[in-house]
Amino acid sequence: MDFDLDLSTEVLRRTPATLQALLGGLAAEWIRGTEGPETFSPFDVVGHMIDGEETDWIPRARIILARGPNPRFEPYDRFRHRARNLNRSPESLLHEFAKLRSDNLEVWRMWKLTASDLDLPGIHPSLGPVTLRQLLAGWVVHDLGHIAQVARVMAKQYADAVGPWLPFMPVLTDHPVPRS
């Protein structure tokens, strides 16, 4: 499927409500479980999504749209959320994420991006040259990947409880070597 601005924002604007439906008010046993050492719990994922809103997608799009001579992105800190959110509740993180996402989609809307804007280049610190179109597609996929991760990590808390059903439930054996 080709990148499409409207189809992309359709997904991006649904993510806060999806995470709220899945995680809002949920017990700590589900919210804090992981799929192995150094992997993200659902709580960590929401924190990571907040970091994305504040330091990744829109800030990088701004660098591209500034059309400067060196549109190089700042490296992204995948673990910024750990220290930042030590004393936060899941509810407050979900609320903060929803507000940041709403504000960022309003920024996007005000840009009134054209097809030629989408071809503008940026430089990713490890991936090299990318376009604004690829950055925005990456934002959409990043959301969906982390929704999938939240559901998978929750499912794995019941990996033993399902007993003989294990081979019928591929989500329990996905990512045997955990990747956050």
Next chain:
Amino acid sequence: MDFDLDLSTEVLRRTPATLQALLGGLAAEWIRGTEGPETFSPFDVVGHMIDGEETDWIPRARIILARGPNPRFEPYDRFRHRARNLNRSPESLLHEFAKLRSDNLEVWRMWKLTASDLDLPGIHPSLGPVTLRQLLAGWVVHDLGHIAQVARVMAKQYADAVGPWLPFMPVLTDHPVPRS
């Protein structure tokens, strides 16, 4: 994590709202995309979840709770939804699923299950002996696995659009041999 009745229903009652948030009103490009031949689109997944409500989890729990001499489950038809839902809209399926789930959770609540009920046996047609506890844990994991699948299948529609980001987005390369 050990199986827990309350923690299980916490997840099961969230699934309709999660799917509604993710898929309600979403464009056909996202709802009808798959991850390969003979795999489920998000539309198919909702149909499959309806089949689960009508023919799998609660019907099988009823067989166990009947305490008959041969608590053998009917085989489950993973493709019942295909013919059933040919002319249905995504919205009507989401609505139907929410109603069925709500009714089924009320059935569960009325059973007032005890720890010894959870030990009761059933016979799965291919997995053999299982307990009610394992069946109910399986229901929870089944929900979460299909939520993860919906997000993954949607993400894969942008597998080309992200360009160089592909190696940073494991959701795009999960299930290289598709399993529905």
